[in-house]
Amino acid sequence: MFRQAKWDEPLIFELSREGRVGYTLPKPIEDVDVEIPEKLKRKSTLNLPELSEPEIVKHYTRLSEMNYGVDSGIYPLGSCTMKYNPKINEEIAGHPGVAYVHPYQDERTVQGALRIMWELEQWLKEITGMDRFTLQPAAGANGEFTGVSIIRAYHLDNGEPQRDEMLVADSAHGTNPASAAMAGFKVIEIPSTEEGTMDLEALENAVGERTAGLMLTNPNTLGIFEDEILEIAKIVHKAGGLLYYDGANLNAVLGKVRPGDMGFDVVHLNLHKTFSTPHGGGGPGSGPVGVKDFLKDYLPVPLVGYDGERYYLDYDVPKSIGKVKELYGNFAVMVRALVYLKVMGRDGLKNASEIAVLNANYLTRKLLGTKGYELPGKTLRKHETVFSAEPMKKETGVTAMDVAKRLLDFGLHAPTVYFPLIVHEALMIEPTETVSREEIDAYVEALKRISEEAYTNPEVVKGAPHNTAVRRVDDVLAAKKPVLSWRMYLELKEKGEVDY
Secondary structure, three states: OOOOOOOOOOOHHHHOOOOOOOOOOOOOOOOOOOOOOHHHOOOOOOOOOOOOHHHHHHHHHHHHHOOOOOOOOOOOEOOOOOOOOOHHHHHHHOOHHHHOOOOOOOHHHOHHHHHHHHHHHHHHHHHHOOOEEEOOOOOHHHHHHHHHHHHHHHHHHOOOOOOOEEEEEOOOOOHHHHHHHHOOOEEEEEOEOOOOOEOHHHHHHHOOOOEEEEEEEOOOOOOOOOOOHHHHHHHHHHOOOEEEEEEOOHHHOOOOOOHHHHOOOEEEEOHHHHOOOOOOOOOOOOOOEEEOHHHHHHOOOOEEEEOOOOEEEEOOOOOOOOOOOOOOOOHHHHHHHHHHHHHHHHHHHHHHHHHHHHHHHHHHHHHOOOOOOEOOOOOOOOOOEEEEOHHHHHHHOOOHHHHHHHHHOOOOOOOEEOOOOOOOOEEEEOOOOOOOHHHHHHHHHHHHHHHHHHHHOHHHHHOOOOOOOOOOOOHHHHHHOOOOOHHHHHHHHHOOOOOO
16 A cells, blocks of 8 residues: 655745744844954845745645655665664653753763763673774764774884775675775775675685775675684784774674674774664764774774763874764764663664564565565575566566665565675665564565566556656756755756756
């Protein structure tokens, strides 16, 4: 059943009518003698829409009814862990003591905030097997850049500037090679075997005196656990390199195994994924980076310390790579994550991973054998699964993108498509632990029905979506001629370059 409302809703600027007001400002204080420098004064009035309060409420309510989120239904974006966000997290993050704290306050007045950060670090250390964490990085990619910058600083400090190669799995998230390149490394790709795990022979041939490290996700982006991880760590360490853990898929192994015990030296986490805070659309996020003891002197400043009596910001990090984000990180995300951790507890986290793995394998088994879809690599998966729609494309012309668009007509969010790149026509599905068996059944039934349509009436699938408020977007045109603001829209419309 389709769930999205379909309003013909104008932009808020188009609803604007001169003179309408939705606010009341306090009367100005007349006796204040403030001289505003001329260069800071506006030369024109603010170009803001003018509406009444009821009009504003109705506008944004209608837009929300056209939206889809984790509270609407299954949101199975692979490697994104779009799980339900408990409302108690939001309630506590919105508490005045959290919402109104200011990063420039004196340490004596923010002991509670510093304690939250310190306690969160203790949880993350225990979960990952690391010895010290920075909470500063804004999100995953920022955490990756931080981690590989620490590796670079370590090798330079040890007098090994020749270590300029970062090894990356061919199934890696695209940000892995990008982050390594930004940190000044040459990226060397390590291929996967037919089973979907790292090719150890290729790894042994690739390592050498120029190896700085290996970036690896475990389980990898196929949802397959790298069961030879200890041997991988041995190969990299023997060559003098360090092992970096991309924590995007940590939700699969909570309470089961720790990156530090697998041989990893550096870890980045995605609090917004694994520990259930709202994310997507560019933020907010939090990408803490943890390291083993021998790397702690390279962490960004400041760290959060505790001397048994008070919490404080610690700038005594002798070989720090500096700051990677202004101030101390995204504090509200940290608060939500700590609430989630405390509510779940050790057993709850372990149970969450077990259900996430169960759900992914249940979905895999139910879809396995459906015409047009094939499963590359090992059948047993962890938290996510990747099917290929390549047989369907060859036999009917229906692509993975067509399947994804057709799912929208069933009121279901599409999975990640065309990733990982080593799987052609990839459909990457991560149901998470917070969906029910009935929701998974409905998702699989929709995919099976789309398969039937592809082989009997493919044009229905190729023309999808049919029921959404906005039909299929021209991705190529959107990339070539992005409309990023109301002003840009008006200028392009005046030139006749947009027809909507």
